[in-house]
Amino acid sequence: MTYLYETPDPTIHGILLPQLDDNLEFDFGIFFMDDMDDVKVPETLRHRPPLPEIRDYGHGIELIGKIIEGRDVRNEHPSESQRRMDEAVFKVGSPQKLERKPFAALYQEYWQDNMDNDVDEELEFSSSYLLSRAPGRQVNLACHRTRWVVYKEGQFISSNESVALRNAGQQGLPVPKVFCRERLYAADGEDIYSIKMSYIAGQALTRIWVTLTHEERVDVFTQVRNMLLHLSIPDSAPKVIGSCDGLDIRDSRLAKTHFGPICKTQKDFNKYLVSTISAAPVTIRRDYLRKLNQKRHRVVFCHCDLSPDNIIVNEHMQVIGLLDWEDAGYYPEYWENFKFYSRPEMVNGWHEYGKYILPHIFDEELKDFMEVRKYQLP
Incomplete structure (x- = not known):
């Protein structure tokens, strides 16, 4: 029996060939089709979760459950197989017929109910x-x-x-x-x-950005903003300014991550910022330090890398994952803005939507920072 399933990319489709034994246990045979005219050798995954989507390596195709009815399509042309896709009947562990769902939804629905919640620290990967x-x-x-x-x-x-x-x-x-x-x-x-x-199954904004309307982009950014607003409310005042592990300041820029000492006060952190523009003339450094010391800001929990690769959404454009927290820490609340605008755009127009995703706007502080940033090492 065969079940056909459609991937997020309309140019790539998959054929799944379950191997049913007497106990109705099954394997997964996964095929990838190139240009819809060729089928690669399948990789069989026995008693393993279905292969999820892999960034930059094509699309994952999965089947969960038992095939009750289907067709042997191994000798059919892929276009004919695609036409028959909706004719298959698909069930998961019960006689109730399920609607076809994107693979990420199927993955989460099945494995959340069936997987062992305990994970050994000594993980062995097959x-x-x-x-x-x-x-x-x-x-x-x-x-x-x-x-x-x-x-x-x-x-x-x-x-x-x-x-x-x-x-x-x-x-x-x-x-x-x-x-x-x-x-x-x-x-x-x-x-x-x-x-x-x-692993969080979904789509990174990088992959779907060009397909989204302005309204959809604003909606996704607003969801992230609400999360960051909650995140930026400190339950207790942090004792230091710096990374979450209390070891250093992680300051990732264009070429590399720079490190600084943990700071006990905002004045200490301001001195660190000025030290990063050591190539600037003395007058510029003094002026920038004076501006920094004129205001005090809350110290809040910041993500520090709000890039489209790190925001994961599901098929309903709901944000289901925020990734890559290696630079996160407790910093003055304008720091999230500095990091957002100082990183190069990975997708066109990313910075234009900053006002929808950043919890607060610090135009004056950002303007001063962008003027001196040219003196920083990349």
Whole structure:
């Protein structure tokens, strides 16, 4: 029997070939079609979760449940298979017929009901896929038992992200659940760390930005803004200004992440900011420090990397995930604005929507910062 399922990309479709045994247990055969005229060799996943969508590596196609009725379409042309897609009957563990849903919804619905909630710290992965690689870090999507786990490793994997994720999760934000962080080994004098966290199935704004209307973009940004407003209300005044793990200030810029000492007061933090423009003339540095010291701001919990890659939505344009908290920490409330506008746009028009996503607007502080930022190291 065969069940056909459509991926988010209309140019790519998949055929699933379950192998039913006497006990009606099943495997998953996954096919990818290139240009709708060729079928690659399938990868069989036995007793594993369906392959989710993988960024930059094509689309995942999944089936959950038992095929009650279907067609053998292995000899059909893909266009004919697609035409027959709606004729299949699909059931999950009950006689009730379900509506066709996007794969992310099916994934969450099934595995939330069936997976073991306990995850061992010593995770053993049966398969993994590379999501991204950069100097000092690598991100993989790995299969552990009945779930997919995001697995980061490298010399630049700090303890700050795991602490920040736990803090954000405790405040009710949709963030990955951290399973563990550990030191793996030392290489060339550098410690290599890893962090393992849950996978959030959905679409990053980067992929769908050009398809969204202005109203849809504003709606998504407003959802994030409301989350940040809740996040920016400190339950108690932080004792220091800096990263969540209390070790340093993480100041990511165009080329690299810069680090500074933890600051006990806003005046100390202002001195740090001025120290980052050491290439500026003395008069400019003195003037900027004077402006910074004229006002006091609340110290709040900031994300510090509101990029389209880090905002995950479902098929209803609901924000279901905020990712990449490695730079998060307790900073003056204007810091979120500085970080948002100082990073290059990953999609056209991103900065134009800043007023819809940032909890508060600090036009004067931002103007002063953008004028001196040219003196910073990238």
